[in-house]
Amino acid sequence: MKKWYEAAAQDADVSSGTFISLARNLEGVPFPSRMSMSDRRFVWDKVRETLLKADGTEYGRFTKISLETVPSVHAVSLAEAGLINAETVTDRVGCGLITAQDESLSAAVNGDDHLTILSKAAGLQLQEAYSKADGLDTFLDRNLSFAFDRQLGYLTQNPFHLGTGMIASLRLHLPALLESGSVGRIAQNLAKLGLTLRSVYGSESNPRGAFFRLSNQVTMGLSEQEALTNLSSMANQIISRERKMREDLIHQVSVQDTVLRNLGVLQNARLLSFDEFLERASAVRFGITSGLVGGISVCDMDTLIYRVQPATLTFESGGAMTEEERQKHRACKVRDALKQGMEDS
Amino acid sequence: MKKWYEAAAQDADVSSGTFISLARNLEGVPFPSRMSMSDRRFVWDKVRETLLKADGTEYGRFTKISLETVPSVHAVSLAEAGLINAETVTDRVGCGLITAQDESLSAAVNGDDHLTILSKAAGLQLQEAYSKADGLDTFLDRNLSFAFDRQLGYLTQNPFHLGTGMIASLRLHLPALLESGSVGRIAQNLAKLGLTLRSVYGSESNPRGAFFRLSNQVTMGLSEQEALTNLSSMANQIISRERKMREDLIHQVSVQDTVLRNLGVLQNARLLSFDEFLERASAVRFGITSGLVGGISVCDMDTLIYRVQPATLTFESGGAMTEEERQKHRACKVRDALKQGMEDS
Numbered sequence: 001m002k003k004w005y006e007a008a009a010q011d012a013d014v015s016s017g018t019f020i021s022l023a024r025n026l027e028g029v030p031f032p033s034r035m036s037m038s039d040r041r042f043v044w045d046k047v048r049e050t051l052l053k054a055d056g057t058e059y060g061r062f063t064k065i066s067l068e069t070v071p072s073v074h075a076v077s078l079a080e081a082g083l084i085n086a087e088t089v090t091d092r093v094g095c096g097l098i099t100a101q102d103e104s105l106s107a108a109v110n111g112d113d114h115l116t117i118l119s120k121a122a123g124l125q126l127q128e129a130y131s132k133a134d135g136l137d138t139f140l141d142r143n144l145s146f147a148f149d150r151q152l153g154y155l156t157q158n159p160f161h162l163g164t165g166m167i168a169s170l171r172l173h174l175p176a177l178l179e180s181g182s183v184g185r186i187a188q189n190l191a192k193l194g195l196t197l198r199s200v201y202g203s204e205s206n207p208r209g210a211f212f213r214l215s216n217q218v219t220m221g222l223s224e225q226e227a228l229t230n231l232s233s234m235a236n237q238i239i240s241r242e243r244k245m246r247e248d249l250i251h252q253v254s255v256q257d258t259v260l261r262n263l264g265v266l267q268n269a270r271l272l273s274f275d276e277f278l279e280r281a282s283a284v285r286f287g288i289t290s291g292l293v294g295g296i297s298v299c300d301m302d303t304l305i306y307r308v309q310p311a312t313l314t315f316e317s318g319g320a321m322t323e324e325e326r327q328k329h330r331a332c333k334v335r336d337a338l339k340q341g342m343e344d345s
Numbered sequence: 346m347k348k349w350y351e352a353a354a355q356d357a358d359v360s361s362g363t364f365i366s367l368a369r370n371l372e373g374v375p376f377p378s379r380m381s382m383s384d385r386r387f388v389w390d391k392v393r394e395t396l397l398k399a400d401g402t403e404y405g406r407f408t409k410i411s412l413e414t415v416p417s418v419h420a421v422s423l424a425e426a427g428l429i430n431a432e433t434v435t436d437r438v439g440c441g442l443i444t445a446q447d448e449s450l451s452a453a454v455n456g457d458d459h460l461t462i463l464s465k466a467a468g469l470q471l472q473e474a475y476s477k478a479d480g481l482d483t484f485l486d487r488n489l490s491f492a493f494d495r496q497l498g499y500l501t502q503n504p505f506h507l508g509t510g511m512i513a514s515l516r517l518h519l520p521a522l523l524e525s526g527s528v529g530r531i532a533q534n535l536a537k538l539g540l541t542l543r544s545v546y547g548s549e550s551n552p553r554g555a556f557f558r559l560s561n562q563v564t565m566g567l568s569e570q571e572a573l574t575n576l577s578s579m580a581n582q583i584i585s586r587e588r589k590m591r592e593d594l595i596h597q598v599s600v601q602d603t604v605l606r607n608l609g610v611l612q613n614a615r616l617l618s619f620d621e622f623l624e625r626a627s628a629v630r631f632g633i634t635s636g637l638v639g640g641i642s643v644c645d646m647d648t649l650i651y652r653v654q655p656a657t658l659t660f661e662s663g664g665a666m667t668e669e670e671r672q673k674h675r676a677c678k679v680r681d682a683l684k685q686g687m688e689d690s
Contacts, residue, residue: 253673257615268609268688270602328598343613
């Protein structure tokens with residue numbers, strides 16, 4: 001079954017994914033940080049039981065994973081897929097995950113909150129992703145009672161999520177803006193408007209692969225639709241600037257040279273670390289979206305980026321690997337995925 | 346017409362060329378450093394006239410180039426081809442060059458000596474190259490009287506060439522020995538045996554592309570055949586060591602990774618400096634000789650190395666070029682020459 005990121009989508013040249021998460025908690029049960037073991041079991045059983053009713057309906061079939069029983073490489077691979085957060089990986093007792101087969105819709109249980117409903121879509125599809133998350137939220141609310149306060153809205157463990165409990169975000173690929181050195185300034189300006197822009201890979205000071213996550217920060221005093229509109233409008237401005245800069249860059253021979261060399265290395269390397277892969281994949285992705293590189297789609301590239309993450313690669317290959325084996329295997333997958341790539345003339 | 350280096354030859358995996366030069370001077374005429382202009386004209390006319398008699402015989406057709414009239418990019422390209430030396434490029438008045446069409450046999454006039462007969466062959470062919478040079482020497486000696494002393498042998502401007510006046514050399518590609526750090530020590534040992542090993546490109550401390558020239562230093566007290574046997578025996582030892590080390594290296598995944606990445610970059614780059622090209626070409630040449638890279642022959646690679654040298658590239662393209670234009674043009678030629686290259690499986 002294909003994953004959500006394997007679909008072609010509008011604006012995928014810059015937006016490589018749309019994410020909506022809704023934080024929800026069950027009335028009368030302490031927040032995760034204060035839950036007893038029996039509270040955890042109760043919530044996990046309750047959510048699982050409820051979702052069983054939705055199984056096989058519009059949501060397709062759900063996979064239920066009791067996180068405390070899975071090996072840690074599996075747990076890390078779920079974090080790499082964005083289905084659970086990093087903290088859950090280290091403390092998985094009583095935690096669970098329920099996910100649709102294409103991973104476009106999921107619910108993490110006993111992470112930051114009792115329930116984190118997560119909806120994902122390729123490209124820029126805020127409304128679509130929101131309505132999917134909202135549908136599941138409505139269904140669950142009918143069966144479980146969510147903690148809600150007339151003044152504060154949904155009650156969440158993290159006070160910054162009080163209100164809608166919704167974090168909407170876009171995974172933006174900004175190689176041209178990063179190259180121009182203006183990402184830092186843009187992030188500062190966005191912060192004043194209640195939005196954050198953070199690098200997805202690497203550190204803030206040394207981002208890898210030019211992938212950034214643009215998210216709303218404000219969950220209170222603003223409806224879900226207002227937050228989405230706000231995010232969408234800023235995203236469109238950033239996307240326009242990125243496109244304009246890419247167009248200027250791609251006409252430079254030295255930039256074409258860099259893009260095509262990166263393609264050449266990815267098509268030929270026998271060993272590849274994930275960090276190196278990301279940097280080169282970012283250049284090639286830019287080349288694809290600018291029409292310089294043909295034979296590979298943006299979607300192929302995004303799929304590859306998800307698939308060759310360290311734990312995902314190891315887990316899907318079914319076992320333990322040394323770092324050299326992993327690099328060898330990654331290089332092999334990359335060569336295979338990019339073998340059709342060439343200058344588009 | 347193909348050049349001498351475009352022929353496949355034995356031992357070409359390590360030896361990319363054999364060179365025999367014979368220094369000769371005309372009796373009764375001062376050495377080049379003390380020649381008057383009329384002396385220079387006299388020698389050039391005399392040699393040209395004599396070689397006219399040999400034109401169209403076993404040597405094929407000769408091309409005669411009066412060096413003072415050619416543009417400097419042409420003169421530099423002749424130095425890059427090894428037909429004249431670097432000093433002649435800067436002071437070309439009264440200098441000349443006569444060369445067979447495949448450049449396997451040539452005579453430079455009024456360089457270090459009145460005449461430098463030069464014979465070139467692919468791979469390791471010391472006897473063949475010597476007999477070709479010797480044949481032309483004998484023919485010329487019959488028509489011009491060469492300065493010869495019973496005690497000292499042939500008289501040459503450079504006292505280190507007195508005697509046979511013969512410098513025999515091999516262009517050895519030693520990537521594995523260079524990688525192992527043992528080239529310096531080998532060169533020191535060879536010096537004790539009257540041989541020199543010097544890098545062809547880059548400096549001694551920073552050789553580019555792992556090409557070295559192994560030459561005899563002793564021209565006196567030793568016959569031509571003794572000098573050739575001596576050189577040949579040491580060359581065979583070096584070649585064996587290089588082959589052994591290449592075999593060990595090529596089984597390492599990290600080495601295969603390096604070789605194939607270099608191929609990938611050369612097949613995709615849009616801009617290439619000659620130094621960068623040399624380094625990468627050296628790795629690919631090693632990959633070809635080790636059976637890792639297929640679709641390209643060692644001879645293709647050696648031809649490419651000659652053809653994309655800065656002045657050769659500029660001269661053959663028929664005009665002045667900026668450095669960026671040259672790098673673009675070089676990258677284009679390299680891509681074209683290596684497009685069939687791939688992992689040999």
